[in-house]
Amino acid sequence: MKIALLGYGKMGKTIEKLALEKGHSVVYKSASDFEKGFFDEADAAIEFSSPESAVKNISKALEAGIPIVCGTTGWLEKYDEMVNLCEKRNGSFIYASNFSVGVNLFFSINEYAAKLMAPWKEYNVSVEEIHHLEKKDAPSGTAITIAEEILKHNDKKNWKLNTSEENNLNIIAKREEDVKGTHIVSYESSIDTISLKHEAHSREGFALGAILAAEYLKNKKGIFTMKEVLGIKE
């Protein structure tokens, strides 16, 4: 498969390494300061850039008829616009706040726990995410996905960053040197605490998942999820 990389930072470079190892080729790379290669020749584009540039990059791929996998977080207020454009162009598109197999399994475990814990009102739920110092958005896209699922089964009104308000779901965001991505869901009562934790040891899980998503889009039209790519039942 010929891949275009939209964004060539920590993730773009990890994806390139793994894609080449899997026998794919990278025909185009773009970052804010350079563009190199032949975009029109790509079979799929993989987009990991910045919250400000994601919409422009996704649109560019859809307009060119190139299937697009997007992992950039922090732009989701425009998600419906991108879905509409994908439908209009009869294109193919996958966005995931997290492409790793482990986190997508964790999403299902979180969903199960949220349903199980719903009647046990003495437990207060919170979400914590820890990432490296360069991360531009907070809370992480993954923490938002986790929180939205919890809210479907909980009396809390909404999620809020670093709040002590009991009627909102607290997402605690921490920034520490070189942390690849840690997410913890805690149910705390006066008697005990139940914690679920996912800790990424490297960026390879995210990169591998994004390549799997690009492979999945071959000969498909429409909007897909990472759970469909991995065959994880809802």
Ligand SMILES: NC(=O)C1=CN([C@@H]2O[C@H](COP(=O)(O)OP(=O)(O)OC[C@H]3O[C@@H](n4cnc5c(N)ncnc54)[C@H](OP(=O)(O)O)[C@@H]3O)[C@@H](O)[C@H]2O)C=CC1
């Ligand atoms: N969904 C998932 O599984 C994962 C998502 N992410 C998300 O992916 C995004 C990127 O992460 P990461 O690679 O770590 O970040 P980096 O900052 O390391 O890389 C982003 C790159 O995109 C470049 N860039 C900026 N503007 C544009 C543009 N208009 N077109 C193309 N490239 C551009 C940046 O260039 P410059 O530095 O010159 O501005 C930089 O090289 C973040 O939003 C992050 O949250 C990260 C890991 C996993």
Ligand SMILES: O=C(O)C1=N[C@H](C(=O)O)C[C@H](O)C1
């Ligand atoms: O910026 C990162 O690094 C990561 N971003 C994603 C997010 O915002 O959830 C996924 C992963 O946790 C790494």
